[in-house]
Amino acid sequence: MSGQVALVTGSGRGIGLATAVALAKRGFSIALNGLVDDDELASAAETVRAHGVKVFASALDVCDIAAQDGYLARIEAALGPLTTLVNNAGVGVISRGDLLDVSEESYDRCLTVNAKAMFFLSQAFSKRLVARERSPDLFHSIVNVTSSNAEAVAVQRGEYCASKAAAAMASKAFAVRLGPENVAVYDVRPGLINTEMTAPVIAQYEQRAREGLTLFPRIGQPEDVGEVIAALASGQLPYTTGQTVSVDAGMLVSRF
Template structure:
């Protein structure tokens, strides 16, 4: 049986790395990708290989078309298949700034990396997946999973560009789930809540207080592993008929409560 191949963008640390590890532990060869060069990524890769995980590193700035094309070309040249694409790469605002003062630079950066890149990564992967399916590739059931955020529907006026970009990711998921249904390629959104990562470390105290006060029914920080398990559920095949579904990895934050 051919080895299954997964690509996880933005996977050098945080949620992305948690997802990459979980996929590798479940038998995938995982292409880890981020903007760091190979030398910077080598300590991580050595550690993963020492743990017996089948991974390789390909540098990719997802906001750059040439980098995206190079990533897919290298993967297809070596493996001739992509079984799972996880669009995880994303950035927080450069500066938390009131929406009345937010800059075009920050807006463009969030949209280009979080939204535009996700759209075109889905497009490129989808076409390669369709082609592979039509070639008669055996045991091939590809899936696309986009990592969204509770910020898609939760107003944070000091992080407006991030919220808008993640709301867009939700629609990207719906659009591709609709379009790819005829090819039996399911597309999902995994929507993390308050996850303990480098991105949230700068406001850890604020979130600790909110969690203690019950902003989430499960009163703890989420961990990258919590998100990774939801990704694995989407990869399992058990949810394929639920294409387009949002899987909330948020400790119950989405529940409306009185």
């Protein structure tokens, strides 16, 4: 897809890196993002670059709202006009425990990274899109990576659930605002995915998946989510926007 340029936040590893690779396989130029310029981000850049696409890797704390527009400008100077934003950067809770013991620090951290940062980065990206002429041959989109916990309560990490629910509503709001601009917006909700964030508890969830928590008796891999995001960002679901796409092996299907 010549001319497609994507920024994937939090793309040094996990779902973000898998998404960047899946997009690169479709011909997207890729802007990789991490919290700091480190060996992990450099390694991710080499992994993506191996697919024969242009890559720009640079650090930004997505919570630095004032720096977001300048960051987008640097990406566009290196790769050309952005067509795609994947808001993947996120954090979990500081510690799991009783909802009645959640700290203000943990709540603010989740809401700032998982909801506020993606809201304002989406705003900065959208302003750039609507201010310029765009080729009708290119697909423009925002894909927000939220969570099954935008809907399903995990009471031991209620602040995380609240932040993902906020991000999910932001996805709908941007879909409504950007529809007349022919910009699609999606909310992708991973379920049980084997990532660094889930590493402390993934073994118990593997067992629960085999026992029927998910309809497919396995946990997901970052590549599963990355392929779904890439399909959406490539316009492979035409005439859609505002949709929630659950990549959870049917975990949230109502059953008796």
